Amino acid sequence: MAEDAASTAGASLFSDTLVLDLTSTIRGMHCTKMFADYGAEVILVEPVGGSPARRVGPFAKGQPGLETSLHFAHHNRNKKSITLNLHKTRGQELLRDLVHSADILVEDWEVGALEALGLGYAQLREINPRLVMCSITGFGQTGPYADYKTSNIVEDAMGGLMGITGPADKPPTMTGGQQAEHITAMHAAFASAAALLYRDLHNEGQRIDVSAQECTANVLENAIEQYTYTGVVRKRAGSRHGTAWPCTVFPCKDGYIGMCCTQIKEVRGAVLLAEDYELADDPVLHNQFERRARADELEPRLVAGYMKYGKSELFHKGQALGCPVAMTSDARDLVNDPHLNEVGFFAEFDHPVIGKFKEIAAPIYFTATPGVMRSAAPLLGQHTAEVLHSLGTGEADLSFLRADGVI
Amino acid sequence: MSKDALAGLRCVDFSWVFAGPYCGQLLGDLGMEMIKIESRKRMDVVRNYPPFAFEDRRLNSSGYWNGHNRSKYSINLDMKSEKAHEIVDRLVAMSDLVLENFSARGMKAIGYDYERLREINPRIIYCSMAGFGHRGPYKNYVAYGPMQESQAGIVHLTGWPDGQPSRVGTSYPDAAGGVSAAFSIVAALRHARRTGQGQWIDLGQTLTAAALTGTAIIEYTINGDIQQRNGDLNRFFAPHNVYPCSGDDQWCAISVENDAEFAALATTIGQPQLTQETRFATNNARIQNRQALDDLISAWTAQYDHYDVMHRLQAAGVAAGAVLSTGEFVADPHIKTRGYMESFDHPVVGEKLYPGVPFKMSATPGYIHRPAPPLGADTEYIFKNLLGMTDEQIKQLDDEGILV
Numbered sequence: 052m053a054e055d056a057a058s059t060a061g062a063s064l065f066s067d068t069l070v071l072d073l074t075s076t077i078r079g080m081h082c083t084k085m086f087a088d089y090g091a092e093v094i095l096v097e098p099v100g101g102s103p104a105r106r107v108g109p110f111a112k113g114q115p116g117l118e119t120s121l122h123f124a125h126h127n128r129n130k131k132s133i134t135l136n137l138h139k140t141r142g143q144e145l146l147r148d149l150v151h152s153a154d155i156l157v158e159d160w161e162v163g164a165l166e167a168l169g170l171g172y173a174q175l176r177e178i179n180p181r182l183v184m185c186s187i188t189g190f191g192q193t194g195p196y197a198d199y200k201t202s203n204i205v206e207d208a209m210g211g212l213m214g215i216t217g218p219a220d221k222p223p224t225m226t227g228g229q230q231a232e233h234i235t236a237m238h239a240a241f242a243s244a245a246a247l248l249y250r251d252l253h254n255e256g257q258r259i260d261v262s263a264q265e266c267t268a269n270v271l272e273n274a275i276e277q278y279t280y281t282g283v284v285r286k287r288a289g290s291r292h293g294t295a296w297p298c299t300v301f302p303c304k305d306g307y308i309g310m311c312c313t314q315i316k317e318v319r320g321a322v323l324l325a326e327d328y329e330l331a332d333d334p335v336l337h338n339q340f341e342r343r344a345r346a347d348e349l350e351p352r353l354v355a356g357y358m359k360y361g362k363s364e365l366f367h368k369g370q371a372l373g374c375p376v377a378m379t380s381d382a383r384d385l386v387n388d389p390h391l392n393e394v395g396f397f398a399e400f401d402h403p404v405i406g407k408f409k410e411i412a413a414p415i416y417f418t419a420t421p422g423v424m425r426s427a428a429p430l431l432g433q434h435t436a437e438v439l440h441s442l443g444t445g446e447a448d449l450s451f452l453r454a455d456g457v458i
Numbered sequence: 459m460s461k462d463a464l465a466g467l468r469c470v471d472f473s474w475v476f477a478g479p480y481c482g483q484l485l486g487d488l489g490m491e492m493i494k495i496e497s498r499k500r501m502d503v504v505r506n507y508p509p510f511a512f513e514d515r516r517l518n519s520s521g522y523w524n525g526h527n528r529s530k531y532s533i534n535l536d537m538k539s540e541k542a543h544e545i546v547d548r549l550v551a552m553s554d555l556v557l558e559n560f561s562a563r564g565m566k567a568i569g570y571d572y573e574r575l576r577e578i579n580p581r582i583i584y585c586s587m588a589g590f591g592h593r594g595p596y597k598n599y600v601a602y603g604p605m606q607e608s609q610a611g612i613v614h615l616t617g618w619p620d621g622q623p624s625r626v627g628t629s630y631p632d633a634a635g636g637v638s639a640a641f642s643i644v645a646a647l648r649h650a651r652r653t654g655q656g657q658w659i660d661l662g663q664t665l666t667a668a669a670l671t672g673t674a675i676i677e678y679t680i681n682g683d684i685q686q687r688n689g690d691l692n693r694f695f696a697p698h699n700v701y702p703c704s705g706d707d708q709w710c711a712i713s714v715e716n717d718a719e720f721a722a723l724a725t726t727i728g729q730p731q732l733t734q735e736t737r738f739a740t741n742n743a744r745i746q747n748r749q750a751l752d753d754l755i756s757a758w759t760a761q762y763d764h765y766d767v768m769h770r771l772q773a774a775g776v777a778a779g780a781v782l783s784t785g786e787f788v789a790d791p792h793i794k795t796r797g798y799m800e801s802f803d804h805p806v807v808g809e810k811l812y813p814g815v816p817f818k819m820s821a822t823p824g825y826i827h828r829p830a831p832p833l834g835a836d837t838e839y840i841f842k843n844l845l846g847m848t849d850e851q852i853k854q855l856d857d858e859g860i861l862v
Contacts, residue, residue, distance in 0.1 A: 062649075064645050064646065065645065077672065107694060108694045109681065109683070109694075111680050111681065121676050121677060121681075122673055124676065125672060172820075190792060191796055191818070192818075193796060194796045195791055198772075199777075200719075200772065201777055202715070203713075204699075204700070204711040204713050204779070205713060205777050205779035208700070208709070208779040208780060209779040209780065209782055209787075211783070211784050212626065212627060213700070213711065214627075214781050214783050214784070216624065216626050216627035218617075218618070218624065221618055221689070222689075222702075222709055223700055224616065224617060224624055224689065225616075226630075227612055227615025227616035227617070227687055228611070228615045228616075228670060228671040228672050228674060229672055230612065230626060230634075233634075233670040233672070234633065234634060234670070237634065237638060238484075238816055239817065241484060241640045242817045244641055244644040245463040245464060245644045245822075246463060246819060246821075246822070247644075247648060248464070248647060248651070249463040249464075251651065251652070252651070253461075257820045257821035257822065258820040259818070259820070260818040260820075261816070261817040262796065262798075262816060264792075264793075265796070265798050265817070268798070268813055268816070270628055270630065270634075270637075271627075271784070271813070272476060272628040273507070273508070273521060273525060274627070275525070275787070275788065275799075275812070275813050276521030276524070276525045277508070277509040277521065278788060279788065279810050279812070280509040280510065280511050280521035281510075281511075284784055284785045285627075287627060289625075290604075290622075290624050290625040292604050292629075293508070294508060298602075300613055300622060300624065300625060302622060307608070307613070307614075307622060308608065309604065309609065309613055309625070310604075310605050311603070311604035313503065317600065366609075374600070375599075375601055375605050377601065377605040377606060377608040378608065378609060379609075379613050379614050379623055380609055380614060381686075382674045382675055382683075382684050382685055383684055385668060385671075389594075390590060390594040390595050393593070393595060394593045394594040394662070394665070396665055396668070406680075408679045409675075409676075409679040411668070414662075414668070414669035415639075415642050415659060415660075415661045415666060416591065416593070416659070416660040416661070417646065417659055417660075418572075418658040419649070419655050419656075420646070420649055420657065
């Protein structure tokens with residue numbers, strides 16, 4: 052590994068890749084973040100008053116402000132920010148100038164909104180046929196719901212995930228941490244990267260139409276096939292896995308643990324962790340379907356054992372017994388976790404307004420092209436002059452554009 | 459014949475269960491040639507996971523397996539034999555990617571690691587997807603998606619304040635790891651094409667899931683706040699919830715982020731005066747009085763079908779979405795118009811519908827390239843067409859128990 056690192060110092064996965072970022076939701080911002088974290092130059096194009104994401108909490112020290120949104124800071128580190136009023140002709144011209152040399156443009160505007168400004172895919176491909184344009188919306192660019200408004204909870208609902216999440220005696224439960232939005236962003240990043248690879252070889256860009264509803268439905272594991280194979284509509288049923296046992300969330304002395312056993316040695320590990328030596332020898336454990344069918348009866352016996360210990364102790368002791376057990380981590384547990392700290396999951400960022408803070412770095416380790424943490428999220432318009440200079444705009448022009456409300 | 463984004467690329471695929479196969483599904487649907495290696499002695503356990511097309515749970519009838527393993531080829535190799543290694547070496551030499559999601563010990567146990575793979579093919583991309591990755595103190599811990607979700611911090615954020623935290627209704631870190639791997643792989647393949655440099659992508663599924671927790675980490679490191687689960691509420695906006703509709707266990711999600719949307723909601727539910735009441739006039743006031751507001755909205759939604767509630771609100775510009783069951787999703791007119799669900803005719807289970815590709819690419823549309831293969835179904839194609847072996851050579855391997 053050391054040899055790799057030395058021979059390729061400075062290489063990054065997306066060196067020489069320019070991404071124009073016209074997004075302001077997690078499904079857009081997290082997509083472009085994947086490119087920024089691995090070395091692409093990502094230029095966030097904000098309205099003159101700032102991205103709507105700058106107005107979304109939480110805020111640093113609870114103080115709302117254009118530069119203190121943690122929501123904005125998290126999703127936009129490693130990016131540059133320019134302001135551009137795309138409702139003005141000059142703003143549209145400057146965006147077209149940027150499109151000339153861009154590799155990818157990602158946008159999450161309402162369907163048809165960019166077309167109305169002369170900035171739709173048909174118009175931009177005239178300028179740059181090699182452009183990959185990725186459009187991310189709740190329901191995609193076509194179909195009866197194309198114009199419908201969206202949000203994470205709407206996508207959880209319409210993607211079928213909410214109906215199978217949470218306890219049976221509660222309403223359908225939203226995913227924590229806005230997973231419909233995040234998983235959509237990741238699929239958009241994958242499709243964009245694939246289109247870029249194709250573009251390099253065939254010199255042909257393309258339009259990608261990403262639907263958050265479909266991305267959410269795409270990760271239902273086997274719930275849709277359960278319906279198309281057997282006609283059974285899955286109901287939400289708490290944390291228990293449908294097949295594996297024990298595979299659920301258990302309470303313990305100071306919180307909760309997560310567990311998922313599929314093989315007999317793992318099941319025995321779970322039972323030994325509960326110190327129920329009689330159950331450990333029960334032949335019921337050996338039949339995958341029978342042990343799952345008796346979950347109601349068997350789980351209280353495990354809980355009785357787990358309640359004696361804390362989550363961290365159960366995690367390490369259980370793993371030593373070969374049981375796939377985890378602690379149900381909160382943010383403090385994650386930030387202090389020895390494994391995450393040792394493998395470089397975190398980095399320190401320095402933001403001119405928020406200050407220094409520890410934050411998630413690039414989570415995937417590439418031996419030749421590791422992630423590149425360059426900067427905290429940009430101040431509003433921090434790079435406007437730099438980027439417009441690169442397009443040949445002079446100081447006088449900048450003053451004029453500023454006075455005219457274009458930048 | 460459509461063009462494929464990943465045409466001409468080949469993968470030796472040792473992955474199993476959900477995370478690796480989901481990655482392979484995404485790659486295969488965009489045209490990468492996925493060669494999945496199993497054996498009767500050690501087949502992908504999900505081949506025995508429900509749902510089954512037949513009550514006798516016969517082999518190759520699992521919808522779980524068939525859903526995630528379409529667009530792939532299947533061969534059997536007894537990886538304990540030396541001859542199997544010769545075959546895998548040849549496949550690696552003519553491939554671009556090796557994919558696996560074993561524990562950190564698994565690949566070594568079948569005789570390979572990155573050093574060995576790059577000896578065979580210096581340009582190879584090797585993607586491993588162990589639960590905690592291949593480095594660090596937990597690298598040998600056993601980890602599957604449903605418990606990784608706990609470790610990753612997502613379970614803590616999901617569920618109700620008055621009850622225990624909840625898993626998302628799917629093995630979410632598998633899916634998140636799968637799509638993260640697919641992104642990483644195509645990026646690394648592009649880098650290899652540009653520079654000739656292969657590499658190892660050491661992906662830890664717990665880490666890729668923990669990276670999707672939004673602001674939870676920096677709320678703690680900057681503000682000292684530990685984010686808590688809050689059911690279906692949003693801390694920053696109201697109304698934001700699911701609302702009961704007519705019919706058994708029917709719900710519609712509604713989220714309102716500003717005053718204009720609230721005015722549209724108030725008018726739609728026949729109470730335009732709500733925007734004038736101090737308790738609801740601003741977002742902060744609505745957050746303070748969210749229960750009273752939710753009661754008013756529920757009284758309206760309870761009169762209508764959940765689809766009806768969604769259409770009426772969306773017509774007024776309010777973000778609303780019916781909580782769809784899987785059955786409703788498959789039959790949904792929008793999903794049908796988009797053509798998201800795709801069918802294929804499988805030799806054992808016949809014609810069934812499956813989730814397709816969740817995005818549309820204008821030049822290289824992804825699609826299900828071939829049905830999920832029954833175990834070992836592609837021996838002939840791989841051994842004859844790809845490796846150029848004769849029927850006799852294949853028979854000999856079979857007789858020696860290599861193709862078990």
